Amino acid sequence: MSKIIAVANQKGGVGKTTTVVNLGASLAAAERQTLIVDFDPQSNATSGLGQRGNHTGRSVYRVLGGHLPLEEAILQTELPFLKLLPAERDLTGAEIELIQVEGRESVLKAMLDPIRNTYDYILIDTPPSLGLLTLNGLVASDSVLVPLQCEYYALEGVTELLSTLDRVRSSLNPNIEIEGVVLTMYDDRTNLSRMVMEEIRKFFGDKVYEAVIPRNVKLGEAPSYGKPAILYDIRSKGAEAYLALAREVMHK
Amino acid sequence: MSKIIAVANQKGGVGKTTTVVNLGASLAAAERQTLIVDFDPQSNATSGLGQRGNHTGRSVYRVLGGHLPLEEAILQTELPFLKLLPAERDLTGAEIELIQVEGRESVLKAMLDPIRNTYDYILIDTPPSLGLLTLNGLVASDSVLVPLQCEYYALEGVTELLSTLDRVRSSLNPNIEIEGVVLTMYDDRTNLSRMVMEEIRKFFGDKVYEAVIPRNVKLGEAPSYGKPAILYDIRSKGAEAYLALAREVMHK
Numbered sequence: 190m191s192k193i194i195a196v197a198n199q200k201g202g203v204g205k206t207t208t209v210v211n212l213g214a215s216l217a218a219a220e221r222q223t224l225i226v227d228f229d230p231q232s233n234a235t236s237g238l239g240q241r242g243n244h245t246g247r248s249v250y251r252v253l254g255g256h257l258p259l260e261e262a263i264l265q266t267e268l269p270f271l272k273l274l275p276a277e278r279d280l281t282g283a284e285i286e287l288i289q290v291e292g293r294e295s296v297l298k299a300m301l302d303p304i305r306n307t308y309d310y311i312l313i314d315t316p317p318s319l320g321l322l323t324l325n326g327l328v329a330s331d332s333v334l335v336p337l338q339c340e341y342y343a344l345e346g347v348t349e350l351l352s353t354l355d356r357v358r359s360s361l362n363p364n365i366e367i368e369g370v371v372l373t374m375y376d377d378r379t380n381l382s383r384m385v386m387e388e389i390r391k392f393f394g395d396k397v398y399e400a401v402i403p404r405n406v407k408l409g410e411a412p413s414y415g416k417p418a419i420l421y422d423i424r425s426k427g428a429e430a431y432l433a434l435a436r437e438v439m440h441k
Numbered sequence: 442m443s444k445i446i447a448v449a450n451q452k453g454g455v456g457k458t459t460t461v462v463n464l465g466a467s468l469a470a471a472e473r474q475t476l477i478v479d480f481d482p483q484s485n486a487t488s489g490l491g492q493r494g495n496h497t498g499r500s501v502y503r504v505l506g507g508h509l510p511l512e513e514a515i516l517q518t519e520l521p522f523l524k525l526l527p528a529e530r531d532l533t534g535a536e537i538e539l540i541q542v543e544g545r546e547s548v549l550k551a552m553l554d555p556i557r558n559t560y561d562y563i564l565i566d567t568p569p570s571l572g573l574l575t576l577n578g579l580v581a582s583d584s585v586l587v588p589l590q591c592e593y594y595a596l597e598g599v600t601e602l603l604s605t606l607d608r609v610r611s612s613l614n615p616n617i618e619i620e621g622v623v624l625t626m627y628d629d630r631t632n633l634s635r636m637v638m639e640e641i642r643k644f645f646g647d648k649v650y651e652a653v654i655p656r657n658v659k660l661g662e663a664p665s666y667g668k669p670a671i672l673y674d675i676r677s678k679g680a681e682a683y684l685a686l687a688r689e690v691m692h693k
């Protein structure tokens with residue numbers, strides 16, 4: 190039984206990529222077959238898994254354009270149960286080219302549906318916007334996992350994200366639901382974090398995961414080594430928090 | 442002699458809005474006539490200045506569409522020398538509507554040029570993308586100020602931003618230059634911050650401001666009161682850092 194989850198939030202820098210890379214790695218550590226789809230032209234998930242430059246010409250953009258079969262673009266990562274469909278800068282072109290295409294919001298769905306049953310989980314990283322790339326991610330998915338940074342500006346974007354979700358649900362993907370909300374970069378020394386956490390729990394109720402991701406420098410250092418936190422420093426608070434999140438996602 | 446500066450970086454959450462709001466407020470504290478243009482549909486700069494909801498129907502989008510004269514949309518803030526051209530969610534529509542328009546990258550420039558000499562500084566906040574809204578910001582400006590977060594993923598986006606700048610310079614705005622690069626969210630307790638700072642100083646040389654913005658919770662708390670840091674807590678390290686940055690920008 191496979192599940193496709195988009196990780197999305199148009200607010201920038203809230204931990205979308207960090208969540209995709211580390212949740213993906215934690216699911217793979219629990220021997221769930223997992224595919225990460227990097228659908229952000231910044232291609233941070235690709236480099237966070239050490240694959241920047243290893244895949245020239247094998248990118249999700251080239252598959253979308255029909256120049257490459259999907260199987261040839263998918264890369265094996267350091268974790269046996271984790272694969273990656275990498276992105277390159279060329280994905281920026283897709284945002285403009287897709288505008289002219291019939292069914293432009295569903296091209297990613299058409300690409301992933303035939304292979305979905307090969308995986309237990311497919312996680313899609315999206316850019317900080319509500320444009321065509323993110324819409325494709327939402328249409329291709331069974332649910333959306335929302336990272337919410339414990340900061341004031343992050344609260345403001347929530348209603349915009351939910352109204353976009355409603356629009357997607359009423360037209361392109363009637364079944365999409367919220368997989369869950371994960372609090373990120375929580376700093377228990379500040380009132381700000383506590384205040385925002387309370388607001389988010391009040392607003393989302395039991396959709397908020399028990400697992401809270403603390404601000405932890407190891408999560409910032411790991412990508413510079415091209416590794417998820419569980420391979421960089423499995424005893425760190427950041428790695429432990431994402432392992433706990435993976436357990437919650439698996440047992441929902 | 443007025444100066445229009447776009448604050449831009451497509452990487453999300455690096456401190457663009459925090460820089461626009463606090464640099465703008467610091468320039469105004471030094472009695473420079475300053476206008477902040479919120480050109481991000483998230484409208485965080487508008488709420489960071491306490492103006493969310495105070496300006497219904499008076500937004501930059503309505504001016505772009507010709508429904509409202511520019512002078513009627515500009516709001517006075519709590520600081521005498523600081524004004525704001527606010528954004529609302531409707532600005533998202535501009536990104537799509539502008540595609541059909543002749544000279545679509547220059548509509549903001551056409552709007553600001555007639556009034557530029559009323560101000561010493563005009564600062565433009567942009568969204569985390571290199572789409573039409575950010576392009577309009579770059580075309581309308583004399584220079585671009587780049588906030589760079591002291592994190593690994595932030596380094597990766599630099600070449601993409603510089604190549605976009607080259608493209609803008611070769612076609613739409615031959616005179617645009619880099620005003621400067623400001624390091625943000627610097628945490629002197631981590632090697633990561635020091636490593637990234639060294640890389641950025643090596644890459645950009647004297648374009649990097651002496652003023653380094655530390656990670657400081659007051660900068661995160663201030664927007665929840667709708668105030669820039671100098672009005673929320675002028676003795677905080679965050680407010681002091683932005684006052685120092687303003688001095689450097691003024692005396693460049």
Ligand SMILES: Nc1ncnc2c1ncn2[C@@H]1O[C@H](COP(=O)(O)OP(=O)(O)OP(=O)(O)O)[C@@H](O)[C@H]1O
Pocket residue numbers: 200201202203204205206207208229233315316317373374375402403404405406408409410412427451452453454569592593594595
């Ligand atoms: N819990 C954490 N503790 C410390 N640093 C973190 C944490 N989560 C993410 N980071 C760092 O913060 C920055 C922002 O995170 P990330 O890039 O994952 O966010 P994003 O939402 O994917 O950003 P974008 O909107 O640009 O796609 C990154 O440099 C990352 O390494």
Ligand SMILES: Nc1ncnc2c1ncn2[C@@H]1O[C@H](COP(=O)(O)OP(=O)(O)OP(=O)(O)O)[C@@H](O)[C@H]1O
Pocket residue numbers: 199200201202317340341342343452453454455456457458459460481485567568569625626627654655656657658660661662664679
């Ligand atoms: N120096 C700092 N210290 C502590 N918090 C900061 C600092 N600078 C910014 N912040 C906080 O970090 C978050 C990201 O900053 P900000 O929203 O200004 O970035 P941005 O680049 O404008 O994001 P976006 O890409 O979404 O437009 C905000 O919640 C802000 O309050």
Ligand SMILES: [Mg+2]
Pocket residue numbers: 205206207229233315316
């Ligand atoms: Mg990301």
Ligand SMILES: [Mg+2]
Pocket residue numbers: 457458459481485567568
């Ligand atoms: Mg912003």
